[in-house]
Amino acid sequence: MSARKNIAVARKLRAGMTDAERMLWSHLRNRRLQGFKFRRQFPVAGFIADFACIEAKLIVEVDGGQHLDHVTFDLRRTEKLSELGYQVMRLWNDDVLLRIDDVLGSILNVLWAKGLR
Numbered sequence: 001m002s003a004r005k006n007i008a009v010a011r012k013l014r015a016g017m018t019d020a021e022r023m024l025w026s027h028l029r030n031r032r033l034q035g036f037k038f039r040r041q042f043p044v045a046g047f048i049a050d051f052a053c054i055e056a057k058l059i060v061e062v063d064g065g066q067h068l069d070h071v072t073f074d075l076r077r078t079e080k081l082s083e084l085g086y087q088v089m090r091l092w093n094d095d096v097l098l099r100i101d102d103v104l105g106s107i108l109n110v111l112w113a114k115g116l117r
Contacts, residue, residue: 017041020062020093021050027104028060036111045084047077056114057086060107064093087114 028038042052051060078088
């Protein structure tokens with residue numbers, strides 16, 4: 001996918017975020033999670049990451065039931081991003097919506113494990 005098309009797709013995805021993505025974004029935006037900078041619907045390596053902390057090379061994906069039909073694509077995508085040094089963290093919509101404190105703690109644990117504070 002071209003960079004220009006990626007940007008257009010990212011803009012469209014930002015406008016149509018799911019409830020779970022909106023909830024997580026409300027906790028990640030403006031460095032609200034212990035000062036870590038996250039971007040939403042961020043184009044990287046020909047893909048659009050739901051959320052990315054560039055400093056930590058961490059991508060956070062919020063998945064719904066539709067991803068059960070795209071397991072092979074998601075695995076290839078994760079492999080490609082891993083080859084580029086990114087760690088991909090996958091979360092389910094229900095976990096974000098029902099257990100946001102646990103989700104945020106899990107994200108922080110990954111960031112801290114990378115030696116970031």
